[in-house]
Amino acid sequence: MSTKNEDLSSSQTVSAHSDHIMTVSTTSQRPPPPEKPEAIRTRFKVIAAFWAVIIFLGFPIWWKTTSIYRASLPIPDMIDWADGKTCRPVFPLEIRVETPFLPEPEAQHLVRTTQHTLDDLNEFSAHHLRLKLSNDNGDDPLQEPADTALTVRLLLQEDLVNPKSELQHDTTQLDVYYTPSQVPPLSSVNPPLSAYIAGELQQLFTEEKAIIAQILSDSPATGAAATSQSPSAMLSSISPQLAESIAKRLRRSMKYADTYHLAFSLFTPGAEPSSWDIQAAVHEYIVPLLQAFSPISNFTVDTQVQLYATFAPTAPAPEYDEEHAAWTLKPEDLSAFINAAEWPLSPSIGPGPTINFILYVPEAAQSPLVVKDSLATSWVVPQWGGVFLLNPANSTQLRHLSREDLQTAFLTFSHQLLTLLGAPATPAALPFRLQTLTRIRAASLLLSASSTMGSLARLTESLPSIPIPATVATSVATTLSHLTSACEHLRRGRFQAALADARVAETAAERSFFEKSMVGQMYFPDEHKVAVYLPLLGPIGVPLIVGLLKEVKKAIALRKARQVS
Amino acid sequence: MGVDRRKAAVFGGAFVLRLLLLVLFPSLPDLLTGRVEVSTPVTSFKRLQEGLFLYTRNVSPYDGGVFHQAPLLLPIFSLLPSSQGFPLPTVVLYSLIDLLNANALITISESGWAVSGRSYSAIRKHIRWDGVTIAACFLFNPFTIATCLGRSTAVFTSAGILHAISSAVTGKAFNSMLALGFASYLSIYPALLFMPLMLLCYDQRAQTAQTFPSTTVFALQHLAVFLLSIAGLLGVSALLIGDFRAFLSATYGFQLLVPDLTPNVGLWWYFFIEIFDSFREFFLGVFWLHLASYMGGLTIRLRRQPLFVLSSLLGIFAVFKPYPSISDASLYFALLPLYRHLFPLMRYTFFAVSALLYATLLGPAFYHLWIYAGSGNANFFYAITLVWSLGLSILLADTIFAALRDEWEYDNPDVRGKDVKQV
Numbered sequence: 001m002s003t004k005n006e007d008l009s010s011s012q013t014v015s016a017h018s019d020h021i022m023t024v025s026t027t028s029q030r031p032p033p034p035e036k037p038e039a040i041r042t043r044f045k046v047i048a049a050f051w052a053v054i055i056f057l058g059f060p061i062w063w064k065t066t067s068i069y070r071a072s073l074p075i076p077d078m079i080d081w082a083d084g085k086t087c088r089p090v091f092p093l094e095i096r097v098e099t100p101f102l103p104e105p106e107a108q109h110l111v112r113t114t115q116h117t118l119d120d121l122n123e124f125s126a127h128h129l130r131l132k133l134s135n136d137n138g139d140d141p142l143q144e145p146a147d148t149a150l151t152v153r154l155l156l157q158e159d160l161v162n163p164k165s166e167l168q169h170d171t172t173q174l175d176v177y178y179t180p181s182q183v184p185p186l187s188s189v190n191p192p193l194s195a196y197i198a199g200e201l202q203q204l205f206t207e208e209k210a211i212i213a214q215i216l217s218d219s220p221a222t223g224a225a226a227t228s229q230s231p232s233a234m235l236s237s238i239s240p241q242l243a244e245s246i247a248k249r250l251r252r253s254m255k256y257a258d259t260y261h262l263a264f265s266l267f268t269p270g271a272e273p274s275s276w277d278i279q280a281a282v283h284e285y286i287v288p289l290l291q292a293f294s295p296i297s298n299f300t301v302d303t304q305v306q307l308y309a310t311f312a313p314t315a316p317a318p319e320y321d322e323e324h325a326a327w328t329l330k331p332e333d334l335s336a337f338i339n340a341a342e343w344p345l346s347p348s349i350g351p352g353p354t355i356n357f358i359l360y361v362p363e364a365a366q367s368p369l370v371v372k373d374s375l376a377t378s379w380v381v382p383q384w385g386g387v388f389l390l391n392p393a394n395s396t397q398l399r400h401l402s403r404e405d406l407q408t409a410f411l412t413f414s415h416q417l418l419t420l421l422g423a424p425a426t427p428a429a430l431p432f433r434l435q436t437l438t439r440i441r442a443a444s445l446l447l448s449a450s451s452t453m454g455s456l457a458r459l460t461e462s463l464p465s466i467p468i469p470a471t472v473a474t475s476v477a478t479t480l481s482h483l484t485s486a487c488e489h490l491r492r493g494r495f496q497a498a499l500a501d502a503r504v505a506e507t508a509a510e511r512s513f514f515e516k517s518m519v520g521q522m523y524f525p526d527e528h529k530v531a532v533y534l535p536l537l538g539p540i541g542v543p544l545i546v547g548l549l550k551e552v553k554k555a556i557a558l559r560k561a562r563q564v565s
Numbered sequence: 566m567g568v569d570r571r572k573a574a575v576f577g578g579a580f581v582l583r584l585l586l587l588v589l590f591p592s593l594p595d596l597l598t599g600r601v602e603v604s605t606p607v608t609s610f611k612r613l614q615e616g617l618f619l620y621t622r623n624v625s626p627y628d629g630g631v632f633h634q635a636p637l638l639l640p641i642f643s644l645l646p647s648s649q650g651f652p653l654p655t656v657v658l659y660s661l662i663d664l665l666n667a668n669a670l671i672t673i674s675e676s677g678w679a680v681s682g683r684s685y686s687a688i689r690k691h692i693r694w695d696g697v698t699i700a701a702c703f704l705f706n707p708f709t710i711a712t713c714l715g716r717s718t719a720v721f722t723s724a725g726i727l728h729a730i731s732s733a734v735t736g737k738a739f740n741s742m743l744a745l746g747f748a749s750y751l752s753i754y755p756a757l758l759f760m761p762l763m764l765l766c767y768d769q770r771a772q773t774a775q776t777f778p779s780t781t782v783f784a785l786q787h788l789a790v791f792l793l794s795i796a797g798l799l800g801v802s803a804l805l806i807g808d809f810r811a812f813l814s815a816t817y818g819f820q821l822l823v824p825d826l827t828p829n830v831g832l833w834w835y836f837f838i839e840i841f842d843s844f845r846e847f848f849l850g851v852f853w854l855h856l857a858s859y860m861g862g863l864t865i866r867l868r869r870q871p872l873f874v875l876s877s878l879l880g881i882f883a884v885f886k887p888y889p890s891i892s893d894a895s896l897y898f899a900l901l902p903l904y905r906h907l908f909p910l911m912r913y914t915f916f917a918v919s920a921l922l923y924a925t926l927l928g929p930a931f932y933h934l935w936i937y938a939g940s941g942n943a944n945f946f947y948a949i950t951l952v953w954s955l956g957l958s959i960l961l962a963d964t965i966f967a968a969l970r971d972e973w974e975y976d977n978p979d980v981r982g983k984d985v986k987q988v
Contacts (some may be wrong), residue, residue, distance in 0.1 A: 023953070036976070039976075042865060042866060042868070045865045046862045046865050046866045049858075049861030049862050049864075049865055050861070050862050051863060052861070053854055053857065053858040054854075057850075057854055057857075058850070058851070058854050060851070060855065061847065061850030061851075062844075063849060064847035065842070065844075065847035065849075065850055066843075066847050246832055301953075336883075532840075532841065532844055536848070537851070540855065
């Protein structure tokens, strides 16, 4: 290519300079005839024509096509977010206290003393509980009210030695029963009822507090702050048991995603059962749960039936256990239960991870099939999904699985789904766990989006040659504004709204960081540009520049000659 | 009458030869249509068939992303019977276009503009071939025959260019601009020929009318005709194709931005496969400017021989345009015999001709090794296209040198017939 360019461009120089570069080489060495003025003019015009193309078309094209568009990013703001300077996530949980059987002053006194005890108990300032009487209608009517994390109802009950509490399973409500004698007098400083309520509340929120402390301490932004109230100090104070259970939960649960795909699969080694009332079962047992989860993530549901699904040939076969009259699988072999090579379990149904739920119906000859020792029929595959072994009630093979047949399986699946989505194990009430999960997710998304901003800022600063498209600047602006409002919502205790903002921020942050057009030139140092330009443009450029220089030299000589004469 | 009989014999012979090839080797047209040397993405007959199929079913022909040619070809071809069942009518049409081109060449040759212009006349103008010989050179050139049987739509562009020139040398400036507009409409690059063609028309007018029309007015008038003809053709296309924007991006956008890097005999495809993506736009600009920059320099330097500028530019296009094929080379070779008087002044004819023959023979072999046998790689074929381009470039440089030498001798009568050397 370059040789040819050179060839043609040199032919151009021939045409440009032909008048003076053709010399007659006769024996008499006669000098070539002098150039005519019009030939000089023509030559000047030819060189001017080439340079006109270069200057008026070439340079604009060069400028336009190789300039790197770098939209301006608010780098200091992004770094501040990543370093945790802009926002310290706090979790003021509002707890409403209903006292239907207490007069106002006593109720207020009880709340005040309980709050005092709570504050004394709490060693983690970011996460604290704020008690509020239910008839106390907020400090500022213009402000959106904070989410109520828990409602404490003080109920009167005779014949009780000690106060007693009970957490409602379907609402976020804690019922505390007390006898009239336990109502603290207005003069008491530290009444036992207050201490009891404070202890109960503290107990309820221990796991959540530990998880949030864990999240905050894992993040470089908030974990570094070395105060006595820092998350790491909090972490060191929790029991090893709780720490272990939190670590286990983190290992099992899926990474957070905006959308999860649930895939329910029916596998059977034979031809039957070949149908199941999956739609009814999903509607009955899964959809309500998904609706409850909808502020946290979106879900899609897929189902499939696979007949003649055999185990992998390498998987150990189930063994018959005489004692329990059942076929057993060893716990250590459960990882080989799923025949990943042959069972069609797509890991990517769409953008976002897939959670697989497998309903396995063993053939009649191998039924019932259980896990050895524990005799369990279901297990969770960490960060992947869950398995349920459905043993027909009598060992006749089922043709069709009705909604009732599926009930246990789907209740198990819904439980497994909660685990896989990272809901804390305690307490038992589902609404309470969902609220906790909302706060956990809001915290982790806020931190993750902030640290993405920091990475993006450092990346764009360290690589001055990568382009920054306008879409990235827009995404960054979206992220920062939603982070700000998420932080504000957190501070005011509106966790649902904070999570919604944090989700938007996280999505926008990921989009800006993984923008495709940015990475194209990431590893393209300036020295490479010489290697790109020189071999191609050199052969064209040299004759043009030499021609220009000659013309300029001649013009200067001519001017000098004129000045002399 | 004798000359006419010769002409009839040449034309008849060429026509019969094409039909005979079709009858003797019925698979030849399809074989040639599939060759990368003959068919490029912008001239391929296969792609035209695809566009035609969509067009006759009332679907936008550009929908499949395969067809990139001007839409006016579609109604013309939809009149012909299907080339699959009846290959004869299509080949007859292409042969007739070849004969028309040959006729235009005879007109150009007989006008004598190749040897003498308004203010210049070649020293060796007695050494020349007559029109029928030049037509025969064109019609029996294997490249022309391959293009004709390969039914590349580049022949329509060639017809436009040749008729633009033949109208210009016979004083029909208006027709000339219309024909150039047609050629530019089909494939953009002929628009670069506007300057020298306009100068040719101007010289012709000045020579015959003996009055000197104002240069600016003349240029503007012809530019207007040229642009209006293109606008008219685009208007008709817009009537044919509903989505005008899609049509523009599928045809001209495609030719300008070169997204299809199917191998061809040119230099662009390999380069743009290899270049870093971020430099793609820049080098597209460089390559197009490189192609365009010759126009100004050559036109100014060889102002007295506008027809020679036209021929040389066609040669340059055959080397440096984005999708060249042998039909572009055949157009250049068609005009080259007009300069029989320059042949004695050329120095590297042997080298150029052997390079071209070498590339012609080895090109298909290396392509086969790369694509079918799998025992070669892309570099084999690219090396051959380099040799091909080198051969053409040497031929070009040599003829330009010879023309300049001729001009120089005309200006300096005392040094005629002396040896020269280039320093």
